[in-house]
Amino acid sequence: MEPTTGLILRRITQTNLSVSAHKLATFILDGISWKEGYNGLPRGTAAFTLSALAEKVGVSRQYLSVLLNELETSELQLVRHKPHGKYAPWLFRFSALDSDGEPSCVMSGGGDTSLYKENTNKTIFSGQINIDDKSNVFRTCWAELIKAAKTALPCWNVDTQVIWERFLAFNRARGNENVPAGFLLGFMRRWRKSPGEVPRQIIPAVPEKPLDPREQELLAQIAAAPSINRQFHASDLCRAIGQAAYDARVLDVIKRFACPKFTATLAVHGQAVMAGEISR
Numbered sequence: 001m002e003p004t005t006g007l008i009l010r011r012i013t014q015t016n017l018s019v020s021a022h023k024l025a026t027f028i029l030d031g032i033s034w035k036e037g038y039n040g041l042p043r044g045t046a047a048f049t050l051s052a053l054a055e056k057v058g059v060s061r062q063y064l065s066v067l068l069n070e071l072e073t074s075e076l077q078l079v080r081h082k083p084h085g086k087y088a089p090w091l092f093r094f095s096a097l098d099s100d101g102e103p104s105c106v107m108s109g110g111g112d113t114s115l116y117k118e119n120t121n122k123t124i125f126s127g128q129i130n131i132d133d134k135s136n137v138f139r140t141c142w143a144e145l146i147k148a149a150k151t152a153l154p155c156w157n158v159d160t161q162v163i164w165e166r167f168l169a170f171n172r173a174r175g176n177e178n179v180p181a182g183f184l185l186g187f188m189r190r191w192r193k194s195p196g197e198v199p200r201q202i203i204p205a206v207p208e209k210p211l212d213p214r215e216q217e218l219l220a221q222i223a224a225a226p227s228i229n230r231q232f233h234a235s236d237l238c239r240a241i242g243q244a245a246y247d248a249r250v251l252d253v254i255k256r257f258a259c260p261k262f263t264a265t266l267a268v269h270g271q272a273v274m275a276g277e278i279s280r
Contacts, residue, residue, distance in 0.1 A: 009026070012025045017070060017074055017262075018067070020057060020059060021067045031046035045152075062219050076096050078093075078094055079092070088152070127180075129142065131179065137163075137165075145184075147160050155191035166187075223270065225270040233278055234246070234269070
């Protein structure tokens with residue numbers, strides 16, 4: 001079955017997650033591209049910076065890492081990677097619903113003058129670009145396409161007009177007068193900085209507001225025990241103190257910090273590591 005917004009939303013609501021993790025999963029779902037190439041993203045993928053996600057969910061960057069780990073280890077199997085460099089957005093997808101046998105990406109030829117063409121749920125750049133057309137991209141139909149597609153591509157931080165001028169110069173040097181629209185997307189995907197190009201100024205991020213002492217204490221406890229080993233920690237601690245005492249500790253952390261059960265469980269493991277009851 002092909003994954004859809006409704007299918008993933010039902011899976012999110014059926015998955016045992018904290019309230020904040022549900023909220024985060026919904027925001028990621030809202031940003032997913034369901035058409036190959038839309039906003040320059042692969043099908044089923046969303047692009048966000050961590051600071052933007054933290055702001056949307058209303059949590060700190062430290063707590064966002066806890067929520068992302070919760071989604072990664074849940075039945076949704078969230079995966080993320082950053083293929084386009086340090087300052088580019090992270091790419092997210094819910095791999096639990098990946099389907100097999102997706103058709104490969106296709107680049108269109110000439111003839112069709114529309115910007116998009118639907119074919120088996122794929123977005124294919126089609127139509128023809130006249131290389132000797134207007135030099136100002138904003139007087140063409142391609143400005144919005146470039147602006148949308150570059151979001152998750154290597155040229156994500158390059159001005160739209162600069163991309164257009166480099167594309168025209170590239171094709172003029174090769175004697176091309178008309179090229180398929182797909183060449184524009186391919187050119188953007190293979191973007192390389194020119195030797196004399198001055199990097200655009202990066203606007204510094206707004207400093208995060210400091211954490212309150214209780215939140216700092218909770219995060220310190222969580223950091224004491226790597227969450228990837230949480231199942232081993234739970235098993236070791238239950239053997240050491242018993243299931244009833246283990247559950248009582250988790251409940252106590254929930255009441256004390258007003259946090260979800262998953263977060264409280266990680267904090268209990270960290271407390272046990274710091275107390276020497278279990279190994280890290």
